[in-house]
Amino acid sequence: MYEGFFGMKNTPFMANIPSDALYMSSMLDETLGRLEFVAQKQLFAVVTADVGCGKTTALRRFVSELDKDRYVVLYLSDSKLTPRWFYKGLLDQLGVESKFYRGDAKRQLHQQLEIIRGVQHRNVITIVDEAHLLAKETLEEIRFLLNYRMDSMNPMGLILTGQNELWDKLKLQRYAAIRQRIDIKCEIPQYDRSQTQEYIQAHLQYASGMLDIFTDKAVDEIYQYSAGSARAINKVCTHCLMNAAQRNKKLVDDYTVRAVIAGELP
């Protein structure tokens, strides 16, 4: 569509941007450093951010950088995860058919973890995305999973990711036992104005077409609309590019952004 008009080889502002072309904000860099530490030491981390601010993307990059000979990554993203489905989901990914009862499935999982660790000499990292939606029962089960050999060692690295309300939830007294076990906490903030500009540039760089498309005032408007959320920036920028291309304009100015926001976006 507009890619040809702007001389782009790739489509910018899309979810499928390769993990090595991401905008590397200082916070993303720091988060990745912390997650690497979590993997090495088999710790328990909680990563939170507002909706659309790059949590899943950060995990994607983290996983892509892990040495597959040393780590086995299990990824769950299911808001309706009951404890039984939690174990089933993990065992499925390990190629093991889970037993029906929760206790049996839990034992099966521990056996698998022992094999991976003791025989294959690899470490398991479990990632639970959208964790803010998990029921208390499932969060409790995850806590029990970490009680291993009377707490003397973590059986796996565990990363819970979710929207900011995950942290609000974990602050409640009834989650104190889980909260106390958290080793690393990362909060990814929204981008500020200059990061919003850098983010847009990173996507245009990846598109490898024209780089100077959005005027400074246009970026001001995009920042205001998106509040620095990556997904919202993607949406408004994509609509602006389509709108500009349709009108044969190579530049997106603040008028265009305002018109797009008023006419095309929710």
Ligand SMILES: Nc1ncnc2c1ncn2[C@@H]1O[C@H](COP(=O)(O)OP(=O)(O)OP(=O)(O)O)[C@@H](O)[C@H]1O
């Ligand atoms: N650092 C980045 N560089 C380039 N694009 C990014 C970056 N971070 C996020 N994005 C893009 O922004 C969009 C939203 O990111 P993502 O899905 O990771 O957010 P999220 O925090 O997981 O959202 P949700 O709260 O809905 O789960 C995606 O299309 C993603 O490709």
Ligand SMILES: [Mg+2]
């Ligand atoms: Mg996500």
